[in-house]
Amino acid sequence: MFTKILIANRGEIACRVARTARRLGIKTVAVYSTADAKAEHVKACDEAYWIGEAPAAESYLHGDKILAIAKLSGAQAIHPGYGFLSENAGFAESCKAAGVVFIGPPTQAIIAMGLKSESKRLMTEAKVPLVPGYHGADQAIDLLREQSQTIGYPQLIKASAGGGGKGMRVVKSFDEFDAALASAKREAISSFGNDAVLIERYLQKPRHVELQVFADTLGNVVHVFERDCSVQRRHQKVIEEAPAPQMTPELRHAMGQAAINAAKAIGYVGAGTVEFLLDQSGEFFFMEMNTRLQVEHPVTEMISGQDLVEWQLRVANGEPLPLTQEQLKINGHAFEARVYAETPERDFLPSTGRVSTLIAPETNDFVRIDTGIRQGDEVSMFYDPMIAKLIVWGQDRTQALQRLQEALSKYYIGGLNTNLEFLGNLARSADFAAGDVHTGFIEQHMAELFPEPSTPPDEVFAAALWCELDHTQARASKAQRQTLDPCSPWAIADAWRMNQASIDPFEFQVGEALYSIQGMQRNGTYYLKLATGEKPLSGERIQGDEWQIVLGQKTLRIKIIQSGNTWLVFWNNKVWHLNLHDPVHEADDQGVHGGGLTAPMAGTVLDVMVKVGDQVKAGDALMVMVAMKMEHTIAAPKEGIVQEIYFQVGDQVKDGDTLLSLE
Known part of the structure; x- marks a missing residue:
């Protein structure tokens, strides 16, 4: 058995491979990009080496660097995980030439299955049933259009060289074909360096x-x-x-x-x-x-x-x-x-x-x-x-x-x-x-x-209020102990009011909705006032984040965690997020406003389809972004004229950045 292997990957799969290797007594070598210098997979291995900057093309896809590190570290084999170089026939062949075992299939098998059109031909010879469609090497646009009409709709355009949903588009009618083909080819060349596609009948409700x-x-x-x-x-x-x-x-x-x-x-x-x-x-x-x-x-x-x-x-x-x-x-x-x-x-x-x-x-x-x-x-x-x-x-x-x-x-x-x-x-x-x-x-x-937001049950409000009250009182008690006159009534931060009931008002935000609830002390008993009525409330911490809350005649064990200004209440097969609402610090809405279009995610501009002065209709494609291997088209929300374009192809944008503006 090998005594040392290099794991040419990152994240959970690198940690997963390292776990088995450790159990078998095999030393492991990790590689990492600048973005992953403190990543968990680096800690999971016996050795780790930097291989480049954050973009995968400069790090995890650099086969020559990885092979050099395998030689330097004395690794006898390379486990590629999945993604990155795992199905790269050239890398597998380079490993073989360097005398390092590639923990994967032979090069010819990767090549045979790497191109979907070739794999379909081989499967036909092996009498493995295929979905009807076009799997040919000729990628002439006119031929693809002709094959599309012959196959019928709906159909699926698929990148011949890849997988994982990249370069894949569903086409419901011939009118959609050209745009879908262009998009699939663009994503295929970006992901796999090969824009060849195949077209197949799209089965209805298959498994x-x-x-x-x-x-x-x-x-x-x-x-x-x-x-x-x-x-x-x-x-x-x-x-x-x-x-x-x-x-x-x-x-x-x-x-x-x-x-x-x-x-x-x-x-x-x-x-x-x-x-x-x-x-x-x-x-x-x-x-x-x-x-x-x-x-x-x-x-x-x-x-x-x-x-x-x-x-x-x-x-x-x-x-x-x-x-x-x-x-x-x-x-x-x-x-x-x-x-x-x-x-x-x-x-x-x-x-x-x-x-x-x-x-x-x-x-x-x-x-x-x-x-x-x-x-x-x-x-x-x-x-x-x-x-x-x-x-x-x-x-x-x-x-x-x-x-x-x-x-x-x-x-x-x-x-x-x-x-x-x-x-x-x-x-x-x-x-x-x-x-x-x-x-x-x-x-x-x-x-x-994707159900409409629902109102949290009384148990959730009760848990959040009781823990917020407990948290507030603990903080107040600490402040009181630190004053020069801790016995002063002004140092006691409770809900006392002259000639009025002792009321603790709280406003919680759940999603976009605000809920006002009150707690009050009366005759030595604390009560919770909700839209559903008034009930006695008490509680105590059991251990850690587990609390016992008593609401009326119901006693429940419930998990409650504070995260910043939010109470996380684990109840009824769901984690409820209750933000303690502070109107003074309420954030302004930073969505689409004033004719601007904002980035829905952090990413890189892949394509800009318009120029300043262009007249566009609602739904027209304006810009294409890519992030985390996913392509997203920015479309015009309404008819207008392009006034400004703030980013060009290759620019990196943050979530919420204004991409362009329409009049």
């Missing part, structure tokens, strides 16, 4: 089911069962599960055999994923093969009891697969929820900033968190916005889902926007609970997944 395959250098190939990755936004997965719901043994066998045939057809070695679209009719079609370890591999580990990173290391070391197909068994059910820094209600735009507060559920044999982010870390615009992966296991799907719901209700990240509340809504969806999932699930359930 995205993938098979984990593994092959060794001795010719053995197995599948480690399937994962359902149907629930997606922006063509990227949100929640994955294994095994797939409503999967029959016959269908599992057929898909598994097709996946094994696909791996054998290209002489595959190592971990790979063969992805299929499963139609409502029960037909399945080859979509692509990812020649690396997938983000969602933990759900497979949870149901199989295997460490897939260890399998990778053993196969790369020339050892046989640890188990045969007959020895592999499914045990229970697992879910993985991807926690992203993003704003779901704004079309899942990525978010940046410092993680000021991080409260995670307790991990155990049933709950696992893979992350490379800790409280105080910065989520920058340079890399993927995924913060963590929450993985849960249960004896069956029902129990696993209950554990997912419970864990999400105890997860909070402050300082930037995340999708945690959205994930909670998704996990509680009745159709999701029933296993009725498909790739259009989020779009179909928008009203349920």
Whole structure:
């Protein structure tokens, strides 16, 4: 076995690989950019080397620098993780030439599956079913238009050289084709350096089911069962599960055999994923093969009891697969929820900033968190916005889902926007609970997944008020002890008023809504006055952030945390944010005003489609931004004339910067 490996990646996957290597007694070498100098993956490894500035093209995509560090550090092998250089055939070949083991498939397998058009040809020869469409090398625009009309609508344009939702556009009619093709090609060249595309029939309500395959250098190939990755936004997965719901043994066998045939057809070695679209009719079609370890591999580990990173290391070391197909068994059910820094209600735009507060559920044999982010870390615009992966296991799907719901209700990240509340809504969806999932699930359930803001229940207001009162009194007592005359009535900061009841008025802001509530002392009992009535209120701290609150005749154990001027109340499968409202410091609305258009996220200007003086209509594309590997088009909110353009192609902008102005 190797004695030292270099991990050519960052974030949670670098930490994940390091964890297995440490268990096996293998030394690890990390690489980091300037932005990641204090990152968790640097601390997780035995050695770490700086490789360049923050942009990935100057650091994590610099294969020659990484190879030089492998030689310098004495690393015998390189684990590429996923993304970056993991599916770069040139890098894999350079490793081989340098005498460093690339922990991944052979170069020819990466090449064969790297171009979707070539992979489709190989799968046809291997008799693996394909989605009808155009997979040719000829990229003439007129030919692509002709093929588009032949295939029919809706259809999907996909970058031939990539994955992860990049360079992918749904086309609903021929009128949309040219704009969608241009956008897909632009994103494909930016992400993969290749703007070739293929066009396929867009299946209605299909499921995205993938098979984990593994092959060794001795010719053995197995599948480690399937994962359902149907629930997606922006063509990227949100929640994955294994095994797939409503999967029959016959269908599992057929898909598994097709996946094994696909791996054998290209002489595959190592971990790979063969992805299929499963139609409502029960037909399945080859979509692509990812020649690396997938983000969602933990759900497979949870149901199989295997460490897939260890399998990778053993196969790369020339050892046989640890188990045969007959020895592999499914045990229970697992879910993985991807926690992203993003704003779901704004079309899942990525978010940046410092993680000021991080409260995670307790991990155990049933709950696992893979992350490379800790409280105080910065989520920058340079890399993927995924913060963590929450993985849960249960004896069956029902129990696993209950554990997912419970864990999400105890997860909070402050300082930037995340999708945690959205994930909670998704996990509680009745159709999701029933296993009725498909790739259009989020779009179909928008009203349920993005509900109108609701009024917090009385228990939440009671908890926030009692803790605020306790906090205020503690602060007042400290100030009183520090005065020259602590017995003076002026030093006692209570709610006493001459000839009036002792009232503590509070105003909490929840979202955009303001709620006025009052606490008052009467005859030795404290009362809470709400819109629903007046109830006695008391409470005491149990331990840490756990409180026992007594509201009327109800006693509840509740978790309450102060974060700046906000009380976080964990109650009823949700984290409620109650900001103590201070009208003196109320911020002005900095949205779109005065004809200005502001940046919806921090990023880089990719394209400017207008010039000063242009007349535009509502919905016209004005500018394209890119951040965290996502492209976003800035459109005109109304008809007008372009007055000023404040940024040009290549400029970096901050969230909220005014990009241009319209009259």
